[in-house]
Every structure is written in structure tokens, then in C-alpha cells.
Amino acid sequence: MKRKVLSRVWVLGLGVLVLAVSLTSGDRGLTPRAADATSHPIRIGLLYGITGFAAIYNKPAIHGHEVALAEINEAGGVLGRKLQYALRDDKTNPEVAVRMANELVLREKVDFLMGTLASHVSLAVSEVARKNKILYLATIPKTEALTSEKGHRYVFRVASNTLxxxxxxxxxxxxxxxxxxxxxxxxxxxxxxxxxxxxxxxxxxxxxxxxxxxxxxxxxxxxxxxxxxxxxxxxxxxxxxxxxxxxxxxxxxxxxxxxxxxxxxxxxxxxxxxxxxxxxxxxxxxxxxxxxxYDVFYWPDTAEHRKFVKAYLDKTGEAFVPGWAIQGYIGTYFLAEAIKKAGTTDTEKVIAAMEGLTLKTPIGPVTMRAYDHQANRGxxxxxxxxxxxxxxxxxxxxxxxxxxxxxxxxxxxxxxxxxx
Amino acid sequence: MRGTSLRPLWGWGLLALGLGGFPLLASEFYIRLATEILIMALFAMSFNLLLGYGGMLSFGHAGFYAVGAYTVAILMKKTSVPFFLAFPAAPAVTALVAAVTGYFCVRLRGFYFSILTLAFGQLIWGVIFKWSALTEGDDGIVGIRAPTFLTSSGGSYYFTLVLTAACIGLLWMIIESPFGRTLLAIRENTDRTQFIGVDVNRLRLLAFVLSATFAGVAGALFAPFNGSVFPTFALWTKSGEVVMMSILGGMHTFLGPAVGAAIMLSLDQMISVYTEYWPFVLGVILLVLVLFFPAGITGFVRVLARRESAGTRLA
CATH class of the missing domain: 3.40.50.2300 (Response regulator)
Known part of the structure; x- marks a missing residue:
């Protein structure tokens, strides 16, 4: 009986040691955030429920993000750097979202966080953003608390809210x-x-x-x-x-x-x-x-809106533009515009640039209120x-x-x- | 004899060295992952006291984990009780809840026990979900400010490591005690143990409460680590996770569930990074593990070790 316990403990101990060494040795070479700031792409962590019941609502938003990214990168990127996404499945579960957001910040070293659909998931990610002092731009969630009593310096929202x-x-x-x-x-x-x-x-x-x-x-x-x-x-x-x-x-x-x-x-x-x-x-x-x-593809009949609709249909090959696509599209442009205005990807400076920022969007101008970081998006x-x-x-x-x-x-x- | 008695010390020493030195080598992300694994390991091992040793398959264990987490969260956020008071309150409250629910559950056997634990687990979830004034409903309680020594990932890791190790030590003592042995007897043959004169229900209740209490500690550790608590902690799918961890790691081995927790969490995290089809990959891996390692990972290792020692004896 004793002997068996020993050998198992042995194997386990060895395993942990091997794991520790292998994990740490591989991780050292990852790109540090500040070192070569001019050549590397600007990395944005995207969190959406790709699997589970909310998938059909998340896909259009993700496509919206992709259309905006393609447009921006074709026009030369932001500050001469390309934008790049790291997409994670939050499974529409706040616990998973916290783990994934931490992974994006700590391991992927993303510069910004964006996305989420469900209100409780957005509150969870907002907390990670606050702790790690990373800018988080919420694109769809509506719980008013996110930008009112639970709001803080690091969370912004381009969606409407419950109130x-x-x-x-x-x-x-x-x-x-x-x-x-x-x-x-x-x-x-x-x-x-x-x-x-x-x-x-x-x-x-x-x-x-x-x-x-x-x-x-x-x-x-x-x-x-x-x-x-x-x-x-x-x-x-x-x-x-x-x-x-x-x-x-x-x-x-x-x-x-x-x-x-x-x-x-x-x-x-x-x-x-x-x-x-x-x-x-x-x-x-x-x-x-x-x-x-959030958007209907046949209104308003303006040049900006038609351009967005065409870009979306060309990129995705879909028959119609879904209503939530625009939230991803606006989100990426809002962030890109704030980075441009700040002239840097430094979080604190981008926050300052985003406060009060007005963006021309396919459905008209949208302004980010400086105090609570709630866009005047209806x-x-x-x-x-x-x-x-x-x-x-x-x-x-x-x-x-x-x-x-x-x-x-x-x-x-x-x-x-x-x-x- | 002396030679063999040194071997466990070697093993434990190596384990302690590996776990203790880990934060010095690893990056912050992996320290966080390791901390989460430690907490889940304690959660899974607390569960295995019921399943592996008591033969009781509970589908509501996450309820107690959530009670522990919410006790800390509510005390710290709503009443501003300091962490060092809120933390020990968690296992106490959990034990109380477990004593009440367990009183009814342990009277039932087999499937009926499982179904009732599932019902109580969902009841706890329902209370958390509905009682918005206290628990903030499905929004969860966010922004739990951990004390300063827990804000760094290293500090949080060592705090978790020490407490997890202490709890696992206690679990070991419980299992090795006459009570633990009687629990095994109940698992193997409940009727016979009753005929011997053992108050089976009382011992099963004790095991139930002890097991829930350790789950409460795991929850209490997770709340400040995560910074937020959610009703999903109490959901039956969370209970299902610990069942998986225990079976995957090996439920008839002391450290088996801990190994299961480490594998599940690492796989989940790693695969999700590389593909959005993670459920497929994870499913295939779990399928292979369950088909080819029916006694769990540690059960397989044990068979290997036994074969090896038999081989050396022959040679």
C-alpha cells in the first residue's frame, strides 16, 4: 500500500517540475509590449460567445470587427502599425470570460480589450480591465451599471443601455x-x-x-x-x-x-x-x-451607410447585413480613432483621447461622454x-x-x- | 526497508520544490493558471471525499463552493467585513448549509441521493440568482478588493498553496482516521456496516458536511482570486465539472482529482487559445482518456508503477 503511494508521488512531483520548467522556458521570448512599439501590430483582444446559445448574435459583431479591421489596415493601419485581433470564446460565461480576459492581457499581451454580449460577462471583463489597467471597450452589453455605479476609468461602452x-x-x-x-x-x-x-x-x-x-x-x-x-x-x-x-x-x-x-x-x-x-x-x-x-441595412440612405453595407456584404458574402454587425464595426473604428488622436497606444493617453471623442459612423456621429464613458448611442x-x-x-x-x-x-x- | 521509506520524502520534496519554486520561474499568466488549478484541485478533492471514499455521487457540490465564494463576497462588499474575518466565515456558513441539506440527502441511496443533491444545488443557485438585493442576481458581485498581500499573483499563489496544502493534509488525516476507514466500509457494503452497529447516516452526514466545508474553502479562495463571483458557480454544470475531474484524474486515488483538475483546466485554457472548435478537440481528448484510462490518469500510473516494481523483483 505504502509503496504505491510513493511512486505516484514521485511521478507527480517530477511532472510538476517538468511542467514548471517547460512552461517558463517557452514564455520568455514572447513579445514585450513596449519594446518594439513601432513595427509590431497593435493587438486587440476580442471576447465573444462563439459557442453556446448566444453564438448567432455574436457572429455578426465579430464580422463587423473584421470588416473595420480590413478597411483600416488597407488604408495603412493606425500610426503606421497594423491592427490585429486575438479572438477568444467567453462561452457567455463570466467565469470563463475572466480567465480568457486574463489570458489575453497576461499571455497574449494585448493592448486593448473589446467585445462581449451578455451584461454579466461585461461586468466580469470590466473588473479584469480595472485590475490590469487595460482599456476595455464594451460593444453590445446593455446593463446600465457597467458605466454608472460600476463604471471606472478603464471601461467604455459604444452600445445603448437598459435605461x-x-x-x-x-x-x-x-x-x-x-x-x-x-x-x-x-x-x-x-x-x-x-x-x-x-x-x-x-x-x-x-x-x-x-x-x-x-x-x-x-x-x-x-x-x-x-x-x-x-x-x-x-x-x-x-x-x-x-x-x-x-x-x-x-x-x-x-x-x-x-x-x-x-x-x-x-x-x-x-x-x-x-x-x-x-x-x-x-x-x-x-x-x-x-x-x-442597432442598425437596419436599408436605412439611413447615406453614402457612409451604403459604404458600410457594401463593405460588409463584400467581405462576408452574406445576403443581408445583420443588425449587430455595426457594433463591432463602430467599436474597432472608435478605438482606432482614439489611438490616432492620442498618437500612441499608451493606455492612459488613449483613455484621455477617447473621453469626449466624436466618431462619424454609418448611422451618424457618436460621441463618448467623457465622465462616465457611455457613448450617446441610441x-x-x-x-x-x-x-x-x-x-x-x-x-x-x-x-x-x-x-x-x-x-x-x-x-x-x-x-x-x-x-x- | 529504510531505502523505501526515504522515497516518499523524495517525492514530496520534489513536489514541494516544484510547487514552491513555480512562481519564481513562471510568468504571471501561468502563476494565475496554477493558482486556479490549486483551488480547483481542492474543490475536486473535497468532492472526492464523497464520491471516491463515501461512494456518494453528488450533483450539487458546486452549490457549496458557491456558498463559500458568496459568503466572502457578500461579507466584504456589502458589510465591509475585513478579509481575515470573512474568509473563515465561509467554511462555517458552508458547513451550516451542508448540515441542513445533508440531513435530508444522506437518508437516500444511489440515484435518489444524486437527484436530491442536484435539487439542493439548483436551489442554492436559484436563491443566488433571485435574491438580487443580497447577491446582485446574474450580474454577480464584482470588484471584491482582496487584501494587499493577495493583490500580486505571487502572493495570491502562495496563500492558495499554503491553504490548499493544509486542507489536503486535513483530508488525508480524515481519510486515514478510523472514521475514514468506516466510510470506506460504508461505500463497500452499507447494509453490512449498519449491521455491525455503525450509525451509517450519521457518518454519511459527517462526510457530507466535511466535504462541503472544504468546497466552501475552495470557493472562499476563488472569490478574492477572481475578484468577482457569479451564480454560475452554483450551477449543475459546475458540479458536473468536478465529477469529470475526479473521474478523469482517478477517483480511487487520493491525489487523482487534483491531477484531473490540472488536466481539465490546462486543456480548456490551451485549446481555447488555438481554435474556436475547442469543444470538439476537448471532447476527443476526454473520450480517449476515459476509454483508455478507465481508472483515471493516476489509476493508470499506478498500474504502470506496479508492473515496473514487479519486473524489478523478477530480474
Missing amino acids: IEGRQLAELEKTTPATRYYTIANDYEYGRKVVEAFVDHVKKVKPRAQIVGQGWPKLGETEWTPFITAILAAKPEVVLNFVYGDMFIAFVKQAKPYGYFEKVRVISGAEVVSTEMAVPLGKDMPEGILGNA QVYGLTTHSADYPFAILKDVKYLNAEGFWRSVEEIKALRGEK
């Missing part, structure tokens, strides 16, 4: 005659926060408005009938929807037999009317849903409609609402953070 989204939808209801509202959103941070923002704001702009009921399905719900019958029983005029992705597709299909979309008017956040949702739903997408998207809103031009629903009466007037003021954020 802006909820308030914008409420604002659009200001002039409608409806007073009876029902809300349905998944029972987690995003759903809770965005509904809270809507309810608070709609009561402000329309004091007669009342919430006649609320549904809180779990994330990943597939059985929608109980929710649909409960909504119809409450007889609301308007249903505010934040159920998204595959869940929304299932919801639409299960709601049809009830004549749901004829009985209630639906207003929706969570980008359910964006192209990547419209294509799989095809002709099943109900008409007249007031919804939002979303496009429109009504779903079917036309002979496309086999899926598009938006009509499209307009872009930016964040100003909706986001928290700097004073409010200071109070949230306990600063003066």
Missing part, C-alpha cells in the same frame, strides 16, 4: 392614446432593469398610464401559452415585450392561434425586429410591431411591415433616437457612485 432603451420606448408612447400596458420580459438583470426604466418613464410622460400586469418568464422559456393567455385575460391595449432571440420566435408562433397580434399592439425592445430576427421569422413576423435595432426604431422587396419584414417610419435626454445626467451618476 436609455426603456425610456426611449416610453417616450415613443407619449403621444399615443393607450393607457393599459402589460410588460413581459425575462426574469434576469436585463429584463428587470429595462422594464423598470420603461415603467418609471411612462408614468412620468403619461400620468394616466397604468400597468395592468407583468409576465416574468425564465430565460430560455419555451412554453408560452400560459403567458399569452394571461396577457389576453388582462386586456391590455399595449404589450411591452423584451422576450428575444429564439424565445421570441417561439412566442410569435404560439401566439398566432390566439389572434394575439390582432388583439394587442406590441412594442418591443431587445432588437426583435432586427434583420437577424426578421429573416428566420419570414412572413410570420407580425406587422405593426414598434421595435428597435437605436433605430420603426414599425414592422412586409413588402414585395424582401421575403422578410422590414421597418417603416424608421428614426434614430440617440441617448441624449434619456441617459442619466453626470450629476445623477456621480450620486450613484458616491462621488462629489
